[in-house]
Amino acid sequence: DQQVKQNSPSLSVQEGRISILNCDYTNSMFDYFLWYKKYPAEGPTFLISISSIKDKNEDGRFTVFLNKSAKHLSLHIVPSQPGDSAVYFCAARANTGNQFYFGTGTSLTVIP
Amino acid sequence: NAGVMQNPRHLVRRRGQEARLRCSPMKGHSHVYWYRQLPEEGLKFMVYLQKENIIDESGMPKERFSAEFPKEGPSILRIQQVVRGDSAAYFCASSPRQGSQETQYFGPGTRLLVL
Numbered sequence A: 001d002q003q004v005k006q007n008s009p010s011l012s013v014q015e016g017r018i019s020i021l022n023c024d025y026t027n028s029m030f031d032y033f034l035w036y037k038k039y040p041a042e043g044p045t046f047l048i049s050i051s052s053i054k055d056k057n058e059d060g061r062f063t064v065f066l067n068k069s070a071k072h073l074s075l076h077i078v079p080s081q082p083g084d085s086a087v088y089f090c091a092a093r094a095n096t097g098n099q100f101y102f103g104t105g106t107s108l109t110v111i112p
Numbered sequence B: 001n002a003g004v005m006q007n008p009r010h011l012v013r014r015r016g017q018e019a020r021l022r023c024s025p026m027k028g029h030s031h032v033y034w035y036r037q038l039p040e041e042g043l044k045f046m047v048y049l050q051k052e053n054i055i056d057e058s059g060m061p062k063e064r065f066s067a068e069f070p071k072e073g074p075s076i077l078r079i080q081q082v083v084r085g086d087s088a089a090y091f092c093a094s095s096p097r098q099g100s101q102e103t104q105y106f107g108p109g110t111r112l113l114v115l
Helices: none
Strands: A010-014 A019-025 A030-038 A045-051 A056-059 A062-067 A072-077 A086-094 A106-111 B005-007 B010-013 B019-024 B031-037 B043-050 B053-056 B065-068 B075-079 B088-095 B110-114
Touching: A010 A019, A019 A030, A019 A086, A019 A106, A030 A062, A045 A056, A045 A062, A045 A072, A072 A086, B005 B088, B010 B019, B019 B088, B019 B110, B031 B075, B043 B065, B043 B075, B075 B088
Parallel strands: A010 A106, B010 B110
Antiparallel strands: A019 A072, A030 A045, A030 A086, A056 A062, A062 A072, A086 A106, B005 B019, B019 B075, B031 B043, B031 B088, B043 B053, B065 B075, B088 B110
């Protein structure tokens, strides 16, 4: 029962261009969403979050957009840099629950 | 500025042995979560603990797995009589509080290989 889905296992982008990573969810009770970045052999690193009361949150080169009616969120990275190459996980949580639900990840490669 | 610490980073066990995974949360964090990541999959929640209490173990297999977070010392995830299917990366996360906009900070993980 995958409640958070990342349908693109991989994405390649040229350096300097925009990277767009997508995430869909099924549970309408989710009200808090996060993006994590993960390098091989390391734990996930928190990147950016968004509450369901907002539809956009920006932090430097990273912007997360939330479309509640479509149950969809996306992470935009602009401009993309080679150091952004990693696996990106989206996660979601309901305010009535304890756990975060993670997607299966999208592997981003930024080509110099 | 120590983050979440996990040890060992790699653990090899033979079928039937016990595996003990340790997690020290970030300073000031009293909430600990354990996740498991199987190959080609996302992280799956296992258990949520506060000091001396298991709050939610709905993601833990019913047998062979147990977790604790004692008053002193690290949190321990214990797997008894390991089987090959237990081979995975086990991540611990901690947070300073539990709430609707909580952020969890992850350790580097323990990679368990069962031969």
